[in-house]
Amino acid sequence: MIAVGGVKGAGPASALTLTEKLLARSSGRTSVKPGDIVIVEPDIVLSHDNTAAIWEVFQQLPHGNVKHPDRLAITLDHAVPPPTAKHAQNHARIRQFAQGQGIRNFYEIGRGICHQVLCEEGVVGPGLTLLGADSHSPHCGWLGAFGAGIGRSEVAALWATGELWLRVPETMRITLTGKLAGGVTTKDLTIYLIGKLSSDGATYMAVEFAGDGISGLSPDARAVLTNMMAEMGAKNACMAPDSVTWDWLKASLERARPQEAGERLDYFRESALYPDVEANYALEHQIALGGIEPMVSCPHTVDNAQPLSAVEKTRVDLGFIGTCTNGRLEDIASAAEILRGKRLRRRLLVIPASSMILRDATAAGYITDLLDAGATIGTPGCGPCMGNHMGVLAPGEVCISSANRNFRGRMGQREAEIYLANPAVVAASCVAGYLVHPAEVTDGESA
Amino acid sequence: MTTSSHRVWKYGDKVNTDVIFPGKYTYTISRDPAALARHALEDLDPTFAANVGTGDVIVAGRNWGNGSSREQAVTCLLAAGVHAVIASSFARIYYRNAINSGLLVIECPQIVAAVKTGDRIEIDLAETRIIAAGRSYDFAPLPDQVLDILEAGGIIPWLRTKALRHGE
Numbered sequence: 001m002i003a004v005g006g007v008k009g010a011g012p013a014s015a016l017t018l019t020e021k022l023l024a025r026s027s028g029r030t031s032v033k034p035g036d037i038v039i040v041e042p043d044i045v046l047s048h049d050n051t052a053a054i055w056e057v058f059q060q061l062p063h064g065n066v067k068h069p070d071r072l073a074i075t076l077d078h079a080v081p082p083p084t085a086k087h088a089q090n091h092a093r094i095r096q097f098a099q100g101q102g103i104r105n106f107y108e109i110g111r112g113i114c115h116q117v118l119c120e121e122g123v124v125g126p127g128l129t130l131l132g133a134d135s136h137s138p139h140c141g142w143l144g145a146f147g148a149g150i151g152r153s154e155v156a157a158l159w160a161t162g163e164l165w166l167r168v169p170e171t172m173r174i175t176l177t178g179k180l181a182g183g184v185t186t187k188d189l190t191i192y193l194i195g196k197l198s199s200d201g202a203t204y205m206a207v208e209f210a211g212d213g214i215s216g217l218s219p220d221a222r223a224v225l226t227n228m229m230a231e232m233g234a235k236n237a238c239m240a241p242d243s244v245t246w247d248w249l250k251a252s253l254e255r256a257r258p259q260e261a262g263e264r265l266d267y268f269r270e271s272a273l274y275p276d277v278e279a280n281y282a283l284e285h286q287i288a289l290g291g292i293e294p295m296v297s298c299p300h301t302v303d304n305a306q307p308l309s310a311v312e313k314t315r316v317d318l319g320f321i322g323t324c325t326n327g328r329l330e331d332i333a334s335a336a337e338i339l340r341g342k343r344l345r346r347r348l349l350v351i352p353a354s355s356m357i358l359r360d361a362t363a364a365g366y367i368t369d370l371l372d373a374g375a376t377i378g379t380p381g382c383g384p385c386m387g388n389h390m391g392v393l394a395p396g397e398v399c400i401s402s403a404n405r406n407f408r409g410r411m412g413q414r415e416a417e418i419y420l421a422n423p424a425v426v427a428a429s430c431v432a433g434y435l436v437h438p439a440e441v442t443d444g445e446s447a
Numbered sequence: 448m449t450t451s452s453h454r455v456w457k458y459g460d461k462v463n464t465d466v467i468f469p470g471k472y473t474y475t476i477s478r479d480p481a482a483l484a485r486h487a488l489e490d491l492d493p494t495f496a497a498n499v500g501t502g503d504v505i506v507a508g509r510n511w512g513n514g515s516s517r518e519q520a521v522t523c524l525l526a527a528g529v530h531a532v533i534a535s536s537f538a539r540i541y542y543r544n545a546i547n548s549g550l551l552v553i554e555c556p557q558i559v560a561a562v563k564t565g566d567r568i569e570i571d572l573a574e575t576r577i578i579a580a581g582r583s584y585d586f587a588p589l590p591d592q593v594l595d596i597l598e599a600g601g602i603i604p605w606l607r608t609k610a611l612r613h614g615e
């Protein structure tokens with residue numbers, strides 16, 4: 001179902017991909033082309049629990065103060081609530097920094113994971129450029145923004161000068177057509193894609209999603225696409241905003257920042273960018289969504305992809321639903337759907353990606369369903385995703401997770417195994433005690 | 448004389464940042480060189496940290512350093528005394544982090560199959576080549592801007608010198 005269209009590149013040089021337009025805007029140029037080194041002034045510079053370490057580096061510079069404090073965005077999310085006094089001290093230092101520098105976009109523990117929160121708060125949006133001290137910074141591309149991950153020292157340099165050099169990447173276009181089958185999600189699509197193209201399938205490249213298949217995808221499902229492209233080595237991943245994007249932005253802004261919602265939305269409408277029809281893509285792939293089946297990333301790499309049917313019955317000891325990849329309302333709803341009226345045979349930890357999601361999941365009754373089934377609910381944040389705390393694994397344990405990485409040691413223990421799947425598969429597998437298609441668990445019930 | 452001689456540690460394809468420097472330490476160990484060095488390659492090669500010597504190099508396959516943006520995956524190697532990482536290819540954030548922290552990174556796919564752990568190789572930066580077992584392997588020169596940063600010891604010393612020079 002994946003067709004490689006090969007190299008196109010016949011369009012006029014003035015026709016630009018979405019990423020090229022975004023980088024032209026943030027570097028103050030009318031046009032850019034792949035290979036150009038441009039100096040960009042990002043609209044947003046993201047950091048999280050690593051902010052204190054960046055501040056230490058920043059203090060080696062003679063600049064004294066952050067050049068554009070209004071462009072910084074800081075969330076406390078990676079180890080929240082702090083598991084040790086050392087982590088608490090780290091947070092305390094970050095608060096001190098944020099207060100001292102007058103950082104307005106500062107989000108306390110429990111608000112949620114940086115990538116989710118910055119979208120919900122409308123800090124990032126169509127047409128903007130975000131550079132972040134986090135490898136999943138491409139996430140915000142689902143709103144039509146440019147997002148790329150950079151290191152701590154580069155962030156310190158950005159705080160000082162407000163600008164950074166980037167190489168304009170070649171763009172890979174992935175055109176989606178048709179509709180996903182029931183029980184299949186964009187998580188399955190990305191695992192499939194990364195399995196086919198490998199963990200370096202898009203290294204140094206921009207990924208642009210296009211095609212009529214996108215219009216049928218919910219906001220929650222779209223964010224998985226751009227988020228997971230980090231696992232294919234992409235510099236950034238994006239798609240053009242459409243009515244689904246605008247409706248979501250409006251609703252989120254009205255909740256998060258009611259006073260400024262209108263003004264912020266107008267700003268996004270002015271800055272929004274769209275790819276040119278004749279833009280030059282270095283590589284084209286086409287995927288018929290209808291042909292995708294549930295997929296699993298097996299230990300210990302994301303590109304070790306298998307159809308669920310090939311690894312069914314693999315024993316699992318526990319499950320984790322959460323993270324910036326699959327900790328949104330739709331993900332929690334799909335788990336609640338499966339667990340309603342059932343008892344878990346295995347431990348299941350559910351951590352909503354943000355407080356807004358936790359609130360919605362509570363109001364919808366999903367949290368009750370999960371608790372009644374025996375699940376554990378955690379504080380919005382990254383949880384055990386990178387092995388810091390709150391659900392790390394024991395030696396020999398096998399975890400089925402909705403996260404984006406299953407590297408050895410990722411969840412804190414090198415002698416553990418992590419499988420990645422969509423949240424419904426995680427929930428169903430925790431009912432069965434082994435990897436299983438959700439339909440088997442639900443069918444069993446009705447039979 | 449720009450040639451330097453180094454002992455090789457050889458690894459495979461797709462080595463990710465979590466096995467280079469585990470995520471669980473990222474908010475408690477940031478700059479202490481001894482602590483960084485102690486955990487270098489902890490989940491890839493438990494013998495590495497105790498046996499690595501100053502000036503050693505890592506030679507690896509495709510996509511070295513994929514995964515997280517954590518800079519400790521670079522600085523733990525510097526703290527352990529590693530002189531350079533030579534690989535078939537690098538993940539892009541790792542590549543930037545290496546330059547920005549002053550760790551020499553060289554893309555040279557041809558040499559990877561030719562060396563194994565314990566071999567000695569010579570790196571000739573001026574001539575952009577590596578010599579192993581009497582054979583020479585060329586690599587592409589780094590762009591000037593990148594070389595500037597590398598030679599300054601990373602982006603922070605580079606920027607500091609620049610800022611002080613311009614009296615910013």
Ligand code: SF4
Nearest residue numbers: 113323324382385386
């Ligand atoms: S949830 Fe996991 S992948 Fe996402 S930002 Fe947090 S640690 Fe990173």
